[in-house]
Amino acid sequence: MTIYQAENYQDMSRKAANIISAQIIMKPNCVLGLATGSSPVGTYQQLIEWYKKGDLDFSQVTSINLDEYKGLGPDNDQSYRYFMNTNLFNHVNIDKTRTFVPDGLEADSEKACSEYNQIITREGGIDLQLLGLGHNGHIGFNEPGAAFEKETHCVDLTESTIEANKRFFDSEDEVPKQAYTMGIKSIMQARKILVIVSGESKAEILNEVLHGPITPAVPASILQLHNDVTIVADKAALSRISGL
């Protein structure tokens, strides 16, 4: 595991974007596993900037997103499909038909999940998976639980996640209570993993993720077992880690 310390959010975003750029340059037809949330917004802005300068070409890239709220469609401005379109896809030359997000409008969870698993397999797995970190240690929407869920599944969001994500909605009642998320096995099968973490509020959980026991109670702790993980975190997020 390699840990890069960034000065702040902006620096974290630049460093993360550099790693993603290197992946695209070295393998133009790579499969990127992408994430939503506030953590990757700056990374995507940096990638867009480099694309506009002519330094990056997304024309052969495939993307597979981690998760989607169940019940929200692409036109809902809180759906993760909408987020990806507005924060990245609309601004670069990626082929939208090669961008995948779970189908939030598919009411049949089993169908939605098995179709997504098939997409991941068909595309040959993920070359580089970008991850943010939830305050409770979740990755994607793999919430703390009694076991690591392997493949794409429908989750009941925890109170703390609903609480954390309500800032994007008009009211807490509007936050969907369920989501479809890629499972831990699919994430762990990514050839490289890049985790971005920013802010003092993530310092405690980041320490647990990196140095605590590997347990489904802290889903991201499983990353300790992956052999190619890069963490890019700012000073505030790394403030509880000793020996850096």
Ligand code: GLP
């Ligand atoms: C959300 C997403 C995760 C994201 C996490 C952290 O609920 N499902 O993929 O990494 O929470 O979000 P943020 O980056 O806004 O702190």
